Amino acid sequence: MPRGAELVLRCLRHEGVDLAFGYPGGAIMPLYDALAGSGIRHVLTRHEQGAVFAAEGYARVSGKTGVAFATSGPGATNLITGIADAKMDGVPLVCITGQVRSVLIGTDAFQETDVFGITLALTKWSRLVTKLEDIPAVIAEGFYWARSGRPGPVLIDIPVDLMKAKSGSLAPVTFFPPQKPQSHAAPEWTQRVLAMLQKAEKPVALVGAGVKLSGATDQVRALLDELKIPSFATVHGLGAIETSAPHYLGMVGMHGTRAANLALHETDLLLVLGARLDDRVTGEPSRFAPHARIVHFEIDPSQLDRVRPCQIPVVGNLAETVPALQRAIAGAPRPDWGAWLAQAAGDERADLQPSGQTAPATQFLDDLFALLPPDAIVVTDVGQHQMWAAQRFRGSNPRGFLTSGGLGAMGFGLPAAIGAQLAAPGATVLCVSGDGGIQMNIQEFATLHRAKAPVKILIVDNQYLGMVRQWQGLFYDRNYAETDLSDNPDFVGIAKAYGVDGRTLTLDCMEPKNLEATAKTLREFVQSPNPELLVFHCPREANVWPMVPAGAALNEMMLRDKEEVAELEQTI
Amino acid sequence: MTLFHVRYRDTQGTLMRLLNAISRRAIQMPYLEVVPEGGGQRLSLTLDVNAKQSGQLMREWNATIDVLEVLASTSLEQVTQPKPPQEVWAVAAQSGALAMGQA
Numbered sequence: 001m002p003r004g005a006e007l008v009l010r011c012l013r014h015e016g017v018d019l020a021f022g023y024p025g026g027a028i029m030p031l032y033d034a035l036a037g038s039g040i041r042h043v044l045t046r047h048e049q050g051a052v053f054a055a056e057g058y059a060r061v062s063g064k065t066g067v068a069f070a071t072s073g074p075g076a077t078n079l080i081t082g083i084a085d086a087k088m089d090g091v092p093l094v095c096i097t098g099q100v101r102s103v104l105i106g107t108d109a110f111q112e113t114d115v116f117g118i119t120l121a122l123t124k125w126s127r128l129v130t131k132l133e134d135i136p137a138v139i140a141e142g143f144y145w146a147r148s149g150r151p152g153p154v155l156i157d158i159p160v161d162l163m164k165a166k167s168g169s170l171a172p173v174t175f176f177p178p179q180k181p182q183s184h185a186a187p188e189w190t191q192r193v194l195a196m197l198q199k200a201e202k203p204v205a206l207v208g209a210g211v212k213l214s215g216a217t218d219q220v221r222a223l224l225d226e227l228k229i230p231s232f233a234t235v236h237g238l239g240a241i242e243t244s245a246p247h248y249l250g251m252v253g254m255h256g257t258r259a260a261n262l263a264l265h266e267t268d269l270l271l272v273l274g275a276r277l278d279d280r281v282t283g284e285p286s287r288f289a290p291h292a293r294i295v296h297f298e299i300d301p302s303q304l305d306r307v308r309p310c311q312i313p314v315v316g317n318l319a320e321t322v323p324a325l326q327r328a329i330a331g332a333p334r335p336d337w338g339a340w341l342a343q344a345a346g347d348e349r350a351d352l353q354p355s356g357q358t359a360p361a362t363q364f365l366d367d368l369f370a371l372l373p374p375d376a377i378v379v380t381d382v383g384q385h386q387m388w389a390a391q392r393f394r395g396s397n398p399r400g401f402l403t404s405g406g407l408g409a410m411g412f413g414l415p416a417a418i419g420a421q422l423a424a425p426g427a428t429v430l431c432v433s434g435d436g437g438i439q440m441n442i443q444e445f446a447t448l449h450r451a452k453a454p455v456k457i458l459i460v461d462n463q464y465l466g467m468v469r470q471w472q473g474l475f476y477d478r479n480y481a482e483t484d485l486s487d488n489p490d491f492v493g494i495a496k497a498y499g500v501d502g503r504t505l506t507l508d509c510m511e512p513k514n515l516e517a518t519a520k521t522l523r524e525f526v527q528s529p530n531p532e533l534l535v536f537h538c539p540r541e542a543n544v545w546p547m548v549p550a551g552a553a554l555n556e557m558m559l560r561d562k563e564e565v566a567e568l569e570q571t572i
Numbered sequence: 573m574t575l576f577h578v579r580y581r582d583t584q585g586t587l588m589r590l591l592n593a594i595s596r597r598a599i600q601m602p603y604l605e606v607v608p609e610g611g612g613q614r615l616s617l618t619l620d621v622n623a624k625q626s627g628q629l630m631r632e633w634n635a636t637i638d639v640l641e642v643l644a645s646t647s648l649e650q651v652t653q654p655k656p657p658q659e660v661w662a663v664a665a666q667s668g669a670l671a672m673g674q675a
Binding site: 124128 | 584585588589592596624627628631632634635637
């Protein structure tokens with residue numbers, strides 16, 4: 001007689017799940033007991049946070065819903081950072097947690113936590129299952145909400161006694177929502193946007209993660225190719241616009257390109273395509289795009305008007321709204337924005353060449369990225385290396401750049417890269433991490449080894465929590481409080497202990513006499529059929545430039561270190 | 573002060589999600605009431621919010637799964653007055669002399 005746990009797994013299969021990440025424990029043992037023969041491959045991570053980040057990486061690359069399992073209590077609470085990350089970045093995720101027996105709920109039983117209550121503020125939808133017969137409907141509805149609209153995390157908490165109970169003839173069901181998501185844009189919006197475009201002298205387009213999530217990359221590329229207006233991407237929008245497009249100015253925001261930030265500051269008409277406009281993108285909100293009228297394309301109305309009121313909200317799926325706009329503008333007269341594009345993309349607005357300690361770090365990434373195939377997937381952790389990687393990324397794979405952009409969760413990189421590799425087994429997956437971030441989930445080398453996922457891991461090692469140190473240097477009188485990591489462990493030794501090969505390149509690898517040998521090492525690293533670690537000893541006090549300081553407007557970028565500026569002035 | 577009414581299906585956690593949208597913004601809740609209505613529930617509450625906060629709350633509530641309707645009103649003399657004790661309120665409402673929505 002099938003039991004509740006088997007029913008859960010059958011329902012997951014009904015939703016198309018064939019891969020899940022997790023970590024077993026007491027309250028979820030029935031589910032693990034039923035895994036064999038369920039048709040679901042399970043990847044054992046070495047920490048529940050690793051499981052949820054891996055599920056996110058899998059979801060971000062595959063477009064499917066990521067699934068993570070954990071037990072009650074600490075297992076469930078270890079999922080929380082990943083759940084928050086999925087909420088911020090709009091990643092479809094279903095977490096199944098075991099809960100203590102129904103009769104013990106509320107008694108502070110062993111390994112009991114109210115994970116349903118704890119995650120109410122972080123999940124899009126959640127349920128504590130109280131009846132066996134509810135399992136099919138709850139799972140069906142949970143998957144629906146995880147995928148629909150702006151995707152997000154769902155938590156389903158199932159008491160262990162329900163998973164052990166005989167489930168009889170219960171079977172998976174399909175959820176039919178009470179109403180389908182609808183476009184709330186006024187019918188005449190396309191004509192209003194066209195009229196605004198016709199009056200605009202300096203229009204621009206900002207592309208965010210929503211373009212990828214809605215599968216509207218081709219439509220957006222077609223629109224921008226037709227409009228030929230300056231365009232740029234948020235960190236999550238990277239890859240949505242081909243970097244070779246003549247209108248593309250790069251990444252925007254705190255560490256965005258000078259050209260993109262200046263164009264965004266000067267624009268008189270801003271088309272926001274699937275971006276939230278968070279503070280890392282806008283700089284000081286009160287001085288964001290001060291001359292602009294805004295048309296905001298967004299599927300989730302709760303994301304509108306958070307920073308600046310928009311003149312025209314276009315609520316709906318970009319895959320439908322963008323083509324509607326393109327049809328409206330086809331053949332309609334509009335200004336020639338060639339001079340504006342030339343100004344915005346002009347050489348005088350190009351970023352300064354990296355110099356000083358920053359130059360070897362960015363050059364190293366340039367050399368490595370140049371070896372990646374066009375469909376490669378770059379996954380980053382969080383910190384300076386993340387921003388250098390985002391700045392230097394040149395891929396055109398819409399799902400080719402993964403990062404914890406909203407939450408900024410250190411420890412994301414390695415497990416997410418494992419999930420990404422399992423979603424795209426044939427792709428080259430490069431995890432760019434830092435010496436701080438890698439240590440937050442370093443145990444996932446074990447998962448990497450067992451899964452035989454040929455992820456390439458680069459640790460940009462500056463023996464600091466580099467981004468915090470950069471801020472301490474710039475804004476806290478160089479008081480490097482608790483950011484020194486000069487006693488880092490031997491990362492290659494750790495990787496080898498987990499069965500992953502690795503090597504270290506010291507800073508002199510970037511000296512001209514060593515560049516040929518370095519190039520050979522990088523080629524071998526990228527082309528290896530196995531998981532590999534490469535540690536690059538980065539200059540300790542390299543900074544990320546340009547930078548919009550907190551509280552500054554986008555046109556108030558710092559372009560390089562004051563010391564370097566002083567040296568240059570002396571030279572001149 | 574603004575008076576809000578939110579109608580929602582009485583599903584697990586929905587009320588808490590609605591209230592969380594307020595508490596995460598550190599907005600005080602001087603008055604709130606939840607009553608059954610039409611197979612679901614209606615949350616009525618007064619909040620001292622500006623137009624931007626009001627818009628954000630309404631959009632967030634509207635985006636919450638199982639929310640059916642969100643309404644706001646700024647004519648709030650009635651709800652900002654000191655309220656009679658619960659028993660008096662109930663008796664008065666029964667008599668038709670005082671009910672939500674009447675001046």
